[in-house]
Amino acid sequence: MRTGDYRQSYGELVALIDSPPVWLWSAVLLLALIAAPYLLNSYALSFLMIILITVTGALGLNILTGYTGLISLGHVGFLVTGAYAYAVLVSKYHMPPLVGFLGAGIVPALASLIVGAPSLRLKGLYLAITTLAFSFIINTVILEMRWLTNGARGIQVQRPEIFGIGFDGDAAFTYLCLAIAALTLFATLNIRRSRVGRAFVAIRDNDTAARVMGINLHAYKLFAFVTSAFITGIAGALYGIYLSFVSVEGFPFLLSIEALAILIVGGLGSALGAVLGTVLIVLLPEATRLVFSLFSAQMDATFTTGAQELKSMLYGLVIILFLRFQPRGLVGAWHDVKRTWVHWPLRY
Amino acid sequence: MQYLVQLLISGLAIGAIYGLIAMGFAVIYKSTGLVNFAQGEMTMITAYIAWTISTTVSGNVFVVALGAILAAVLLGLIIERLVMRPMLGEPVFATVMVTIGLAVILRSAINFIWDAYPHGLDIGMGRGIVHLGGIGVRTGQLAVIATLLLLLAAIWAFFRYSKVGVAMRAVAADDRTALLMGISATKVHALAWAASSVIAGIGGVFFALSYDLSPAMFQLGLKAFPATILGGLDAVLGSGLGGLLIGITENLAGGYLGSGMKEVAGFAMIIVVLMVRPFGIFGERDIERV
Numbered sequence: 166m167r168t169g170d171y172r173q174s175y176g177e178l179v180a181l182i183d184s185p186p187v188w189l190w191s192a193v194l195l196l197a198l199i200a201a202p203y204l205l206n207s208y209a210l211s212f213l214m215i216i217l218i219t220v221t222g223a224l225g226l227n228i229l230t231g232y233t234g235l236i237s238l239g240h241v242g243f244l245v246t247g248a249y250a251y252a253v254l255v256s257k258y259h260m261p262p263l264v265g266f267l268g269a270g271i272v273p274a275l276a277s278l279i280v281g282a283p284s285l286r287l288k289g290l291y292l293a294i295t296t297l298a299f300s301f302i303i304n305t306v307i308l309e310m311r312w313l314t315n316g317a318r319g320i321q322v323q324r325p326e327i328f329g330i331g332f333d334g335d336a337a338f339t340y341l342c343l344a345i346a347a348l349t350l351f352a353t354l355n356i357r358r359s360r361v362g363r364a365f366v367a368i369r370d371n372d373t374a375a376r377v378m379g380i381n382l383h384a385y386k387l388f389a390f391v392t393s394a395f396i397t398g399i400a401g402a403l404y405g406i407y408l409s410f411v412s413v414e415g416f417p418f419l420l421s422i423e424a425l426a427i428l429i430v431g432g433l434g435s436a437l438g439a440v441l442g443t444v445l446i447v448l449l450p451e452a453t454r455l456v457f458s459l460f461s462a463q464m465d466a467t468f469t470t471g472a473q474e475l476k477s478m479l480y481g482l483v484i485i486l487f488l489r490f491q492p493r494g495l496v497g498a499w500h501d502v503k504r505t506w507v508h509w510p511l512r513y
Numbered sequence: 514m515q516y517l518v519q520l521l522i523s524g525l526a527i528g529a530i531y532g533l534i535a536m537g538f539a540v541i542y543k544s545t546g547l548v549n550f551a552q553g554e555m556t557m558i559t560a561y562i563a564w565t566i567s568t569t570v571s572g573n574v575f576v577v578a579l580g581a582i583l584a585a586v587l588l589g590l591i592i593e594r595l596v597m598r599p600m601l602g603e604p605v606f607a608t609v610m611v612t613i614g615l616a617v618i619l620r621s622a623i624n625f626i627w628d629a630y631p632h633g634l635d636i637g638m639g640r641g642i643v644h645l646g647g648i649g650v651r652t653g654q655l656a657v658i659a660t661l662l663l664l665l666a667a668i669w670a671f672f673r674y675s676k677v678g679v680a681m682r683a684v685a686a687d688d689r690t691a692l693l694m695g696i697s698a699t700k701v702h703a704l705a706w707a708a709s710s711v712i713a714g715i716g717g718v719f720f721a722l723s724y725d726l727s728p729a730m731f732q733l734g735l736k737a738f739p740a741t742i743l744g745g746l747d748a749v750l751g752s753g754l755g756g757l758l759i760g761i762t763e764n765l766a767g768g769y770l771g772s773g774m775k776e777v778a779g780f781a782m783i784i785v786v787l788m789v790r791p792f793g794i795f796g797e798r799d800i801e802r803v
Contacts, residue, residue, distance in 0.1 A: 236606065283788045290548045290609065290746070294738055295787060298780035301735070305777045422613055429610060474621040481621070484614030488607045489599055 179358040198343055202336035210335050216447050217342035218403045223427045223439040224353045225396030230425070231434035232362060233389040234369030236293040239280070239300030240397055240424050243273040245416040246303060247398025248405030252320040253313055262325030266402055273398030274391045276303065281390035285383050300421060304413050319412030322405050342403055349396055353436050356392070365389055369434070419477065426484045432494025441495040449483065450476040518648055520768040521761060526654035526723065528740075528760015529661040533716030534733055535740035535752035536668070537709040542746045543685045544705035545597075546605065550612040552713055553734015554619035555592070559585045559714030560721040560730065561627050564634045572635065581718050582711055589710030593703045601699070620731050629728050634721035657719040664712065665753045672749070681705065685747070736763075739779035743786055745796020755794070 172178045182188050201213055226240050250272035255265035280299040284292050307314050314320065324333045325341075332338045356362045364385045367375035376382050405411040423446065431442025453475070491498055534556055541549045549555075563581035570576060596615055600608045642649045672678040683691040684701045692698055720733060740759045744751030759779040767775025792798050 236609075283784055286791045287787060288791075289605065291742065291787060291791060293609075294548070294742055295784060297735070297738065298777075298784055301780050302777045302784075305773045309771075309773045419617075422617060425610065425613070474625040476621075477617050478621040478625070481614040481616070481618035484617070485596065485611050488603070488611050488614070492603070492607060 181354055181358070195347075199340075202339045207335055210339060212447065212451065214335070214339050214342055214407055216443055217339070217346040218400055218407060219427070219443045219447055220346045220440055221342075221349045221403065222397050222400035223424055223431075223443050224349050224436060225393050225400060226424045227428055227434070227436060227439045228353060228356065228365070228396065229389050229393035231428055231439070232357060232365040232369060233386065235284075235386065235389065236289065236425075237296040237393075238293045238421050238425070239296030239298070239303075240393075241416050241418060241421040242280075242296070242300035242303040243277060243394040243397040244401035244404065244420060245300075245307065245413065246273040246276050246394075247401030248411045248416065249307055249314055249320070250398065251402035252322050252405055252411040255325070256320050256322055257313075262327050265325070266399060269398045269402035270395040271398075273394040273401070277390040277394030278387065281387050284390075285386055297421075300418065307413055317413065319410055319415070322409055322411055324406060324409070338406070342407075345399060345403060349399075350436060350440070352396075357436065361385070361388065366434070423480060426480050428494075429484055430487050430494055432496030435494075435496045437499075438494050438496040441499070445495065446480070446483070449479055453479060515648065516768065520764045522648065522650055523654065524761035524764030525658055525757055526651075526760070527764065528757040529657045530716045530720050530723075530733065530756070531737045531740045531759050532661050532753040532756020533657075533664070533719070534713045534737035535744065535756045536664070536749055537713030537716070538737065538741040539744070539746060539749040539752040540668075540705050540709040540712065542741075543749060544681045545702050546685070547597075547608055547612065548746065549709065550609065550734070551592070551616035551619055552709070552737070553731040554616045554623070555585075555588060555710050556713040556717035556720075556733055557623055557730045558588060558619060559710065560634070560717035560726055561623060563718045564632055564721060564726055565627075567634060578718075581714060585711040585714035586707045588714075589707035590703055592710075593706035597702070597706065598699060601702075616731070616734075620728075623731075624728050631725040631727040632721075633725050634718070651723060653719060653723040657716075657723070660715060660719065661753060661756070664715075665750055668712075668749055677704065736779060739783040742783045742793055745793025747797055748793065748795035751793065751795025 172183075177183065182191065198213075202210060205213065222240070222244060225243075226237065229235050229237050229240075247269040251265040251269040254260045254268045255262055260268075280296060284295050287295055308316050310316075324331070324338055326332065327341075330337070332341045357366075364375070364380045367378065367380055368382060368385060372382060401416070405415070408415050427442035427446045428439060429442070430445055431440070432438030487494060493500075534552060537552050537556070538549060541547060541552075559581055562584040563577050566580040567577050570580070592615065596611060597608070600611055641652045643652055643655065644650075672682060680691070680696045681701050681704070683694065683696055684698050688698050691701075716737075717730070717733070720730065736759075737756065740756035741752040742755075743758060744753070744755030746752075759782065762782055763775050763778045766778035770778075786794065790796075
């Protein structure tokens with residue numbers, strides 16, 4: 166009988182995967198994701214694509230808000246900057262897509278320096294409102310720079326072709342999203358267990374104490390901003406390619422709130438939480454629609470007419486209920502289940 | 514010159530509306546330490562209820578005003594009791610996120626209950642034009658500036674002299690000590706939510722009177738953010754004045770620099786102000802004891 170979870174060295178403590186079953190299930194999940202584009206129909210595949218793109222973006226926000234504890238209400242600003250950087254480089258100046266993706270990371274990262282630097286003195290709510298202001302300013306800047314961004318008309322984006330491999334089809338594009346999402350997951354997990362990640366968490370838990378211990382608050386906060394914006398920008402580029410059209414309207418303010426909702430529902434400050442939260446939030450409207458249609462055709466009709474409203478009402482409700490009843494999110498619930506499973510019938 | 518004066522006056526008028534909503538933010542922040550991200554939506558609901566009263570019950574000014582104020586009080590109390598009170602004692606981040614969730618719910622509820630088309634609030638006044646030295650001003654615009662100034666004076670007196678006002682300041686300063694002194698923090702919170710809902714609601718009704726009701730009205734809340742940040746989140750009077758300042762800046766930027774600048778002038782301004790004074794112009798510096 167398993168009596169506990171023993172770690173004897175620091176290496177074991179920070180290992181990404183610490184037990185054979187986790188290895189096994191991770192491999193199964195990866196295989197399932199690789200097989201999915203062949204097995205799913207195009208409707209289900211579009212959900213998979215959205216989930217993978219959203220995971221990338223949510224992981225980006227997780228570095229800033231989850232690890233470092235800096236609340237950002239303006240992440241859609243980085244998303245739209247990334248999408249435009251890609252669209253301008255690839256569609257307008259006909260650069261290779263890889264350069265486009267690099268630009269989609271670097272341009273928001275530079276933008277994050279501009280918004281991050283004045284934010285260093287701000288805390289909590291003042292910071293949240295500054296980032297909110299940034300996302301509105303960036304929208305206006307994009308609309309005003311007509312020579313570069315076509316203003317309100319937006320830019321058409323083709324599916325990319327990298328190293329001679331075309332990502333035209335939905336299945337191929339899903340693989341691209343999967344590769345980037347997996348890379349991002351590895352990157353954030355590794356950031357979390359490195360010196361930098363520990364500094365982030367120290368700043369989140371108590372910034373005065375962190376400073377006393379010799380952590381350079383300004384440098385690490387800016388680093389969190391830059392990393393987070395880089396990842397979010399790449400997610401933005403993917404989303405732009407998915408929409409095949411980049412415009413300011415395609416990136417509404419609600420996306421910022423959706424991203425925060427994902428982190429809260431999943432469990433703040435956990436990469437696994439970001440993934441679980443994304444799956445739940447993306448599939449929630451669809452699941453509700455299914456439940457409604459089971460009850461009656463009439464309710465189904467209400468849902469189609471007021472679909473958008475009901476969908477956002479659900480976000481709101483889910484955010485509030487999770488904060489009220491499960492503040493640690495899905496990850497917290499998963500830990501509770503695991504503990505109960507191991508220790509039952511004992512409490513602990 | 515006349516163009517400038519025209520811009521200034523319409524800036525003051527819209528600024529007064531921002532100021533009212535910003536005061537709503539500040540009243541809640543001052544007594545509960547929260548930023549209420551649902552303020553714009555609460556404003557909007559009050560305005561829509563006023564419109565419904567004016568079309569279904571009676572277009573009489575007093576009926577509409579009384580109905581709207583009652584509705585705003587009720588709305589504030591319900592939200593405080595159902596949504597905010599259970600979150601008492603949770604971290605600020607969680608509670609603020611709850612108000613964001615609330616904002617999303619209210620906004621969709623408005624689109625769901627009423628429709629997505631613009632409506633004019635018609636109570637037989639407020640759209641007439643008065644000429645002041647050759648410049649046409651709407652009576653509604655004058656009324657909202659007057660209302661803001663009156664409310665500013667009233668709230669100043671309330672916090673300065675009344676027992677309840679002092680109790681609210683006590684809870685804001687240190688809720689634990691206030692509790693020990695026999696002040697009911699929950700009652701103070703409920704009062705703050707109701708008052709904030711009414712003050713912001715008045716702003717919303719005036720907005721509907723001068724402009725139109727539309728589902729995009731919640732953006733008033735976002736526009737009022739710069740006002741309350743500028744004045745300082747904990748400064749009720751400062752927020753009111755900040756609103757006027759933002760309104761004027763926005764109109765001048767819109768009039769001389771282009772309409773794109775009008776949208777973001779307020780936001781650009783707070784970024785600059787926060788770089789210099791991270792706690793707003795009239796806000797209190799937050800001194801931390803380690």
